[in-house]
Every structure is written in structure tokens, then in C-alpha cells.
Amino acid sequence: MAFTRKRKYRSEATKDKISAYLYISPFFIIFAIIGLYPAIFSLYLAFQKWNGLGEMSFVGLHNFTVVLQDPIFWKSLYNTVVMGIMGTAPQIIVGIILAFILNQAYLKFKNTFRAMVFLPYITSMVAVALVFGVFFSSNDTALANYILNLFGMDSVAWKTSEWGAKIAISIMVFWRWIGYNTIIYLAGLQSIPKDLYEAARIDGASILQQLRYITIPLLKPFIVLTVFFSTVGALQLFTEPTVFLGSSAFSRTEAMTVVMYLYRDAFSLQSFGTGSATAVILLFIIVVASAINTYLTSGVRGKGKGMKS
Template sequence: MKMTKKANQLTETKRTTIAAYLFISPFFILFAIFGLFPMIFSFYLSFFRWDGLDPMTFNGLNNFRFIFSDPIFYSSIKNTFIIGLLGTLPQIIVSILIAFALNSALIRFRNTFRTLIFLPYITSIVAVAIIFGLVFNNQPFGFANYILSFFDAGPIRWSAEYWPVKFAIATMVFWRWVGYNTIIFLAGMQSISKELYEAAKIDGATIGQQLRLITLPMLKPIVMFVVFTSTIGSLQLFTEPLIFLGRGLREEGITVVAYLWRDAFVYNTFGTASAAAIVLFVIIITLTAINLALSNLIGRSKRKVS
């Protein structure tokens, strides 16, 4: 009797283990096929010549040689960073300000404001790029050029000139993401104790001081998180330049992902596209490592203080 009970328990744990493995296996199987294998295969492909149809032929380091001697590739890296910076840095500052305003005790219609400010995030990037494509139209009837005409400036050829292209695309990034990050910052701010602000008010601190001395330091982990996700996100910019610039993807606005997409799916040179993907991978890994090191550093110094 005892024996069978023990045996039953054994099969019970065994059954549970098997069930657990079964339950988590779909993720790992799918990820192996559509995530891990493609990543490894990217490295392999970057050493081959392949047009998408014919058999691949070994190409040594020529794909890398090709992209590193292509000025447009350098432009794409530079553009990605410039647009990323232009779109992200002001966005983080503005979203902290809006979150701070939303978190203020005095306001009415808090939910309405929150909803309105969040609304751009649910719009698809394609729609955003199409709308802003008309706002930043090259002709005098485009909204931006029309406004400029009041100041006797322009019309600017937004989709063709070096800085205007970047400004226009960065504006699209800014507009779509500022509300999202506001919500993230707001959630962080709401977890900060109200008593801190009360105490500061009693001591006569101005809002500027409250923001600088209470909100920002307490918000540091969230700021790190947002900086991290925005950096990685802006390295993947693709839709905005493609829609705004069209298939031609002018050198002034092409990004790394757009570059590799065009190599693969317009020029049918999948080898150089893979090489570009590898370079992007290295850039992302490096930035992630820097980011982690920085947040560790900040975390440690904070612990020392406390």
C-alpha cells in the first residue's frame, strides 16, 4: 500500500514536470525556428552572395568590404544616430514635464488630458509618416512651409535637404512616442511618496526645485529604462524614412534598417544586407553594454549614499 502511494507520487511529480515542459515548449520551439536560428544564420549569410533565388556562393569578407566602402552605409549609421538623438532627447525632457504636470494635485480633467496626450501612440507609424509627410511637404502648401512663409522663410524642401529630412523624421518619432513615455514616467511618479512633496512645500521649495531635487532622483531607474528602450527603438527606425522618402530612400534620410531592407528586398543582395544586419547587431550590443554599465554605476553610487 505504502509502495504504491509513493509510486503514485513519483508519477505525479513526473507528470507535472512533463506538463510544465509541454506548456513552455511552444515558445522555445518557435523562438528556435524564427528567432535564434535566423540570428545565427545571419552571420553565415553575411559571408555569402545570395540573390534570394539562386544557390548561395561563398563570398568571404567581400560583403563587409562592400558596405564599409559604401558612403551611403556610413550615412545610414550617421542618420540613425542623429534622428534618434533629435527624436529621443527632447522627447524624454518633454514627457517628464508633461508627466509632472499630469501628476500635479491641482489639475482637473486629468484623465482627459492623459488620454489626449497618449492618443498618438495608438496610431500606426505608417499613418504618422503619411500625415507628417503632408505637414512637411516640399511645396509651399505644406503646413510647415506655410507657417514658415509668415516669417518670410522657406519653402524648405523637407524630404531632400540634410537637416530638414532629419528634423521631419525626428518630429514623427517625437510625436508618436512622447505620450507613451509620459505614461511610463507618470506611473513612476505616482509611486513616489506624496509626503516628500508636502515636506518640500512646507520648506518653501519651488516647482523647479521639486522637480530637480525630488522627482528626477527618484525617477532615475525609470529614466534609465526609457533611455534604454528609446535608444534600441531608434536604432530600428525604418517605417518613417521609407514612407516619407519613398522607395528611393535618399541618402539624407536613410537609416540602417532601411539600408538593409533595400539591399535585400529592392536590390536582391541578401549577403550585403546580412552584413549590415551584423554591424547593426554589434552597435546594439555595444550600446546595451554601455547602458547596463551606466545603470550599474548609478545604482552603486546610490547605494553608497544611502
């Protein structure tokens, strides 16, 4: 809220305006140079042929045609979506269960459990990818394969097989982010008034009914938030597969993601035009995915309201 101020202070109002513009200017100046200009330049580059050194030449939609006709692009988009779903969807279910448990009044060592579940989130993605890279190494003696063998299953070539690589990467994404989502759901659960449960219990509602008619509907905004973050994050997956696969990251396609495809075009193949076209396509995909998310969740929200009344 701005101050209410009388006419005689007008000169001070002008001073305030100058101060305000001055205070917000650092962000806008930096944004203009390293945010807006590069974004616009990317849109421009997407229609140029350029190797980063010589002259640019206008090629129309050629870069987009090249990318969209490249089977490796479609493979990387497929990989991104599959790993995104496998890595993030289970987090919603497990995260809600964990948060529900951590919110129980009778629970002992609550803070200890909460800190333990959250611990993976503080490690960097590079660290996670390296540790899981050893856990899921392609050796027969890898710990992951040892565990599979214990259950009578065959060893998997985790870094070179179609599903092995995807599953390993999804597991590391799941492991690192589950604590984050749990904490958000926990905040959501704590915002639900206790007397709602009290009233439901008096009316004879079972735990499952409470979960179905109180917890889930009131938790919906928090679920929407995490789904949004997860979707955008999953579409930008880069660090985990790149570090996990190491030297073969850009030469194999089992786990190549869209951002890796973009990176490879620009910085390994010196094709900045198609790289930028890929960036523009990625922007388009993210906007569409976010819009679908918003559309679906606003529908769900409406239903939630209907249930309450």
C-alpha cells in the first residue's frame, strides 16, 4: 500500500517516483542485457544459418524443418517426456503419503524423519548423478545389479540400454526431489484446520473418507504447484543424464533429452541456427504444457469445490 499524501507534498511524490524507478532499474537493466536481448536474439538466430564465427545468412524455416525431420530430435523429446513422467509422477503419490504420515500428531522423532527425507534435496544434481552412476554402473557387480540378482533377475546395462538408462535417471530425479515435494505437501496439510477432521470424525467418517473428502481437495493447490514445477523442470532435464552418461552423453540416444540435443547442436556441432530453433521449439513445448496443466487443474479445482459444498 502506498502512502496517502496531500497535495502540498507533490514535490515529494515526484521524488518518490524517481526513487522507485531507481530502485527497480538494476533488475531491468540486467534483464535487458542478459535476459531479453538473448531471448530475442535466439528467435532471430532460429531463422539464420550460423556457425558462431562467420557471416549469418537468412534461411527462413529451414532450421525448424531440419530439427523437426531429425529422428534424434523426436527421440530426445520422447526420452524427455518418458523420463519426466517416470521421475515425477510417483513423487506426487509417495510425497502425499509421506507428508500425511509426517503430519500425524502421535508421530515420534518427527523432525528427525523430516530432515532425513529432505536431505537428498541439498545435494547437487551433479553429485546425485555421479553417486547413482556408480550405483547403476554397467558392471555385473554394480550394487543395483547385485540387488536385482538377489531377486533372481538378470543384470541390466544401465548406461547403454533403452530402459535401463531411463529408469536409472528417473530414479535419481525421484530420489533428489521427493523430499522437496513432501515438504510442500506437509505445509499444505498443516494449513488444513484441525476441526474439519474433528467434525468429520464426529459425523463418523473413516480415515479414507477424510482423506478423500478433506485432505485431497484442500491439498489441491499445493499439488497443482508441484505438478507445474515438476513439468517445467522435467522438460529442462539436462544435468542428470549428461553427468550420469559421462563420455558417451552426446553420442548415444537412449537418454538424450531435448536440452542435450540443443546443447549438442550448438556446442559440439557448431550449428547455432538449429540449436536456436530447438530452443524456440522447447519454449513452445513448455508454454503448451503449462497451459494444459493450468486448464486441467482449473477443471479439477472446480470439481473439488463441488465436492465440498
